[in-house]
Structure formats: C-alpha cells, structure tokens
Amino acid sequence: MRRRTGAGGERYVSAGHSCQTVGMTCCDEFARLIDQEMARHAQPHQLSNGRIVTEIDTEYYLVFGDERHSFVGINYCPFCGRVLSRGLWNLEKKK
Secondary structure, eight states: OEEEEOTTSEEEEEETTEEEEEEEOSSHHHHHHHHTTSEEEOOGGGOOSEEEOOOOOOSEEEEEOSSSEEEEEOSBOTTTOOBOSHHHHHHHHHO
C-alpha cells in the first residue's frame, strides 16, 4: 500500500491501481488509526456490518468489535483535539 496526500489534505491509500480516499486527517496518529481500521471516515449510510452506537452528526467513527462492528461517532481528534466533523469545522471557520 502506498500513501499520498492530496491538495486539500486528503490522504489516499493506493492498493494496486486504484486509490481510495480515506478523508482528511489532522495528524499522523489519527491516520494510523484509520490505516489499522480502528477508525473510519464514511457517511452513516456507508457503514456496513455493524451498528452506530452514538447519534453524533459526523463522518468519523471509532470502530469496535471483530465480527459485527460498533461505530462510535466522534467530532474531535482523540490525539490533537482538532475538529473532524465537516459541520463543526464549517461552524468554527465562520467565527
């Protein structure tokens, strides 16, 4: 797998010929969580094989469980504290 960063800060993981966007990450520690599939960047309807535990409006989730996942929505990075959720990021940008 090869990793590259897009112009907007998006991180891409290349597996063979295609690149799949992993979303914007604020720090290397959070990027490692995504690489290890312990966190996921997706819309709620894109999460499969599990259940969403929290009702947070976000596109970032911590992943728990092996066979049937539990997804816990997060708005802030657990490592650096930066805003992850696009909605909160836009609100803070308007201040």
